[in-house]
């Protein structure tokens with residue numbers, strides 16, 4: 049578990065500032081479902097934020113929406129996604145034109161998806177993927193192929209792959225772990241300031257997962273990029289992130305430092321999520337798994353979406369929807385906030401974490 053950097057820095061403000069973002073999917077000519085509701089957070093340079101929550105809570109939708117990579121039926125009908133570019137100017141990703149967006153992706157922010165096989169073109173060699181990426185973003189005179197090959201080799205070495213073996217291979221000739229490493233190298237090719245990773249290691253065995261996660265952490269230290277890390281795996285979140293955001297039914301319902309979330313969760317859902325993970329070591333503790341499932345997007349309950357499953361819910365919870373409320377103020381977007389009407393009361397009773 050890493051601690052957020054506390055020393056004062058020359059931080060010129062957030063790299064990414066997400067304000068009141070809604071993301072929806074069209075489901076018919078006149079119908080749509082809102083998969084992400086009013087999400088706001090700031091991500092400062094060099095920070096790593098994990099987004100956690102059960103399947104279907106909107107993590108992937110949020111990640112895709114931030115870089116405008118949603119499928120054709122996806123849209124971002126509300127909010128701002130402000131990003132401070134390398135030249136110091138700020139862009140609202142929501143309003144970038146197609147060409148600006150093309151230049152923005154890879155060079156400012158890149159995404160690594162789960163299942164690297166689908167991200168590669170099966171008929172192209174790995175070298176060709178690097179070549180295409182570099183060429184697509186060239187502004188001046190085209191660089192020589194040999195020069196690009198050398199740079200690609202360096203990127204592959206960075207993720208601990210042997211370029212001699214990998215550059216000339218087709219994606220199917222590599223193992224899952226090697227493909228995922230190659231994808232990370234490709235995502236880093238143009239020196240992005242932000243990397244969004246969606247379950248990048250889920251399909252891999254534990255040892256491979258661990259090696260990739262360790263390398264990612266080291267690279268983040270070396271290259272100082274920021275990271276949004278989408279995962280089901282709370283262990284990975286604890287290891288890779290200095291901040292965690294819990295999502296439930298499309299909303300961000302708690303955010304804080306990794307320490308806040310794991311040691312002092314203030315939303316009963318976060319607490320239940322943590323309790324549902326069996327401890328790696330220690331005695332026989334029966335995990336208190338969460339009863340029921342998240343609500344359907346089309347039939348969200350009034351009030352707090354978690355209330356029907358919450359053992360601490362009172363009548364008011366079913367009537368009034370809680371906003372994210374700051375419980376502990378810190379700079380650099382590291383405040384601890386929870387969207388629970390009873391969070392202070394429960395904390396005082398010691399009920400959210402005992």
Ligand SMILES: Nc1ncnc2c1ncn2[C@@H]1O[C@H](COP(=O)(O)OP(=O)(O)OP(=O)(O)O)[C@@H](O)[C@H]1O
Nearest residue numbers: 073083102103104105106107108109110119121345
């Ligand atoms: N292309 C789509 N069209 C319509 N609805 C979609 C589409 N993609 C996702 N959804 C819906 O949006 C909601 C959020 O899905 P999303 O994949 O973002 O959740 P998630 O938290 O990333 O889940 P997982 O961990 O399983 O990937 C789900 O209810 C899902 O059914």
